Amino acid sequence: MKLKELLSSLSFYNRNSLIEDVEITNIAIDSREVKQGSLFICIAGFTVNGHQYVKEAVNNGAVAIIAEQEVTAPVPVIYLTDTHRALAMLAAKFYHYPTHKLALIGVTGTNGKTTITYLLERMFNTNNIKTGVIGTIQTKIGHQTYPVENTTPNALILQRTFHEMVDADVEQAIMEVSSHALDLGRVYGCKFDIAIFTNLSQDHLDYHKNMDDYFHAKSLLFAQLGNSYHNNEKKFAVINEDDPVSNLLKRSTAQQVITYGCHNKADIMARDIALTAKGSTFYLVTPIGNITIKSKLIGMFNVYNMLAATAAAIVAKIPLTIIKIALENISSIDGRFETVSLGQPYSVIVDYAHTPDSLENVLQTSKEIAKRKVYVVVGCGGDRDRSKRPLMAAIALKYADYAIFTSDNPRTEDPKVILDDMTKELTEPQKFEVIIERKIAINKAIQYARKDDIVLIAGKGHETYQQIGHVKYDFDDREVAREAIKAKEK
Numbered sequence: 089m090k091l092k093e094l095l096s097s098l099s100f101y102n103r104n105s106l107i108e109d110v111e112i113t114n115i116a117i118d119s120r121e122v123k124q125g126s127l128f129i130c131i132a133g134f135t136v137n138g139h140q141y142v143k144e145a146v147n148n149g150a151v152a153i154i155a156e157q158e159v160t161a162p163v164p165v166i167y168l169t170d171t172h173r174a175l176a177m178l179a180a181k182f183y184h185y186p187t188h189k190l191a192l193i194g195v196t197g198t199n200g201k202t203t204i205t206y207l208l209e210r211m212f213n214t215n216n217i218k219t220g221v222i223g224t225i226q227t228k229i230g231h232q233t234y235p236v237e238n239t240t241p242n243a244l245i246l247q248r249t250f251h252e253m254v255d256a257d258v259e260q261a262i263m264e265v266s267s268h269a270l271d272l273g274r275v276y277g278c279k280f281d282i283a284i285f286t287n288l289s290q291d292h293l294d295y296h297k298n299m300d301d302y303f304h305a306k307s308l309l310f311a312q313l314g315n316s317y318h319n320n321e322k323k324f325a326v327i328n329e330d331d332p333v334s335n336l337l338k339r340s341t342a343q344q345v346i347t348y349g350c351h352n353k354a355d356i357m358a359r360d361i362a363l364t365a366k367g368s369t370f371y372l373v374t375p376i377g378n379i380t381i382k383s384k385l386i387g388m389f390n391v392y393n394m395l396a397a398t399a400a401a402i403v404a405k406i407p408l409t410i411i412k413i414a415l416e417n418i419s420s421i422d423g424r425f426e427t428v429s430l431g432q433p434y435s436v437i438v439d440y441a442h443t444p445d446s447l448e449n450v451l452q453t454s455k456e457i458a459k460r461k462v463y464v465v466v467g468c469g470g471d472r473d474r475s476k477r478p479l480m481a482a483i484a485l486k487y488a489d490y491a492i493f494t495s496d497n498p499r500t501e502d503p504k505v506i507l508d509d510m511t512k513e514l515t516e517p518q519k520f521e522v523i524i525e526r527k528i529a530i531n532k533a534i535q536y537a538r539k540d541d542i543v544l545i546a547g548k549g550h551e552t553y554q555q556i557g558h559v560k561y562d563f564d565d566r567e568v569a570r571e572a573i574k575a576k577e578k
């Protein structure tokens with residue numbers, strides 16, 4: 089694509105007629121990935137400033153540069169005020185606006201995003217619609233899976249992925265939209281048809297200044313739904329009516345709002361909810377009919393996730409009978425309240441709870457279904473929100489009978505400091521111990537467990553690594569638990 093054609097996607101740029109109209113064969117934001125014919129877009133990152141790599145980019149074959157700070161280069165340089173947003177628009181244009189060629193659902197909120205995307209995937213697939221999924225666990229195009237670095241990838245990877253989905257005849261894309269992504273404009277070039285809000289509770293206060301700032305980032309997804317009454321494009325905001333911020337969130341969108349909930353009156357509701365250790369049963373009340381759902385998913389939070397997915401599926405015109413089949417067929421989501429069972433007389437559950445709210449939810453659920461004691465093994469990630477550490481530890485002690493605090497992904501922090509942040513204000517020393525090494529902590533908890541107890545291993549869920557420093561070591565809570573159970577039971 090010619091540079092000038094590419095630039096036509098930006099409303100405001102310095103239209104310098106002297107700019108040579110070079111052919112762009114590739115877009116790169118990393119100088120190490122620049123090839124002959126690349127347009128190099130400089131991003132001022134959190135770790136380094138991409139503007140410093142212009143020389144290397146040119147040496148590797150960059151034929152034009154987009155920058156927001158002064159750079160010198162022997163190739164055309166186009167200056168813009170916001171290269172993050174420019175990247176999103178240019179990548180969308182370069183890949184021929186792929187989100188205009190498929191239907192797109194975005195899911196945002198503190199907890200439940202991954203779960204909802206997989207519930208929706210199952211609903212669309214059961215209705216014979218080919219899907220693509222982008223999120224924390226992986227990217228999926230049909231049944232093909234690809235590893236990911238971020239929950240919501242940067243705009244370049246994102247638009248390329250949508251382009252591959254279009255090539256693979258995907259009709260429905262479903263993606264998690266993180267608050268970081270919204271704040272950094274990663275999804276700015278996407279056309280969403282449905283935006284789903286799950287809930288808002290504390291997380292990521294290392295990145296966002298405060299909860300208002302965090303809420304504002306989330307609300308951008310709803311603002312981005314746009315106002316398209318004039319071209320008759322139907323778009324929907326699916327909002328959790330029981331969350332305290334829902335009324336404020338509704339004001340962020342000019343599109344039709346569909347609500348779901350269990351307490352406040354909503355369009356899609358669950359009534360007569362019965363929660364057990366084997367799943368949840370409820371009467372699903374919707375504008376297109378009512379039906380009983382018997383799901384294998386455990387916990388009240390999953391009832392909310394099912395309602396959110398159902399609301400989006402209904403506006404996407406999936407019949408209620410298909411929604412029921414899909415919901416009843418899903419037994420668990422990778423690393424979310426996943427049981428590790430080798431026939432042992434106690435339950436071992438691996439869960440991705442890594443926020444105060446999610447930990448509270450899963451522990452409350454564990455407590456409700458436990459016949460005897462609940463043991464929890466939990467830590468907090470390094471280089472992330474420090475203020476959630478004491479909150480998570482206090483929640484662990486509030487609900488569990490006994491806690492083992494251990495390392496999550498310490499990243500570049502000293503694990504002892506993280507554990508100290510978690511435990512220094514705790515007042516019941518008889519109810520917990522600290523074991524830095526996660527494998528030993530898991531083994532110890534399983535050693536303690538007796539018949540009918542529950543061991544909840546929280547924080548890492550589907551992750552198959554543990555990041556210590558900058559190195560990711562193989563580590564899978566489910567594998568470690570399996571080995572520990574085997575060793576104990578033999």
Ligand SMILES: CC(=O)N[C@H]1[C@@H](OP(=O)(O)OP(=O)(O)OC[C@H]2O[C@@H](n3ccc(=O)[nH]c3=O)[C@H](O)[C@@H]2O)O[C@H](CO)[C@@H](O)[C@@H]1O[C@H](C)C(=O)N[C@@H](C)C(=O)N[C@H](CCC(=O)O)C(=O)O
Pocket residue numbers: 117118119120130131132133134135136137138139141237238239240241242266267268269
């Ligand atoms: C804080 C944050 O979001 N960081 C993201 C950001 O990294 P960064 O700002 O550190 O980038 P940088 O290393 O400073 O580099 C700046 C620029 O220089 C370029 N560069 C760098 C080196 C070089 O030799 N040449 C070169 O051109 C880089 O390619 C980049 O364009 O840009 C990277 C590339 O797009 C992201 O992978 C990275 O996510 C990191 C891994 C991360 O941990 N992000 C987390 C906080 C995150 O985004 N989380 C959310 C959700 C979490 C949740 O749901 O709970 C997510 O969506 O994943």
Ligand SMILES: Nc1ncnc2c1ncn2[C@@H]1O[C@H](COP(=O)(O)OP(=O)(O)OP(=O)(O)O)[C@@H](O)[C@H]1O
Pocket residue numbers: 197198199200201202203204224239264286287389390392393423424425439440441442445446447449450549
């Ligand atoms: N609706 C919900 N409300 C509160 N907690 C939830 C909800 N759904 C799931 N959880 C808890 O949060 C954890 C993470 O769930 P899930 O992966 O679906 O959320 P997410 O929003 O994708 O998280 P992330 O921000 O890490 O991508 C689960 O393991 C469970 O403990």
Ligand SMILES: N[C@H](CCC[C@H](N)C(=O)O)C(=O)O
Pocket residue numbers: 239442468469470472496497547548551
């Ligand atoms: N996407 C989240 C995942 C956290 C998972 C937890 N295991 C941790 O490492 O803190 C983050 O990067 O904050």
Ligand SMILES: [Mg+2]
Pocket residue numbers: 201202203223224225239264
């Ligand atoms: Mg997720």
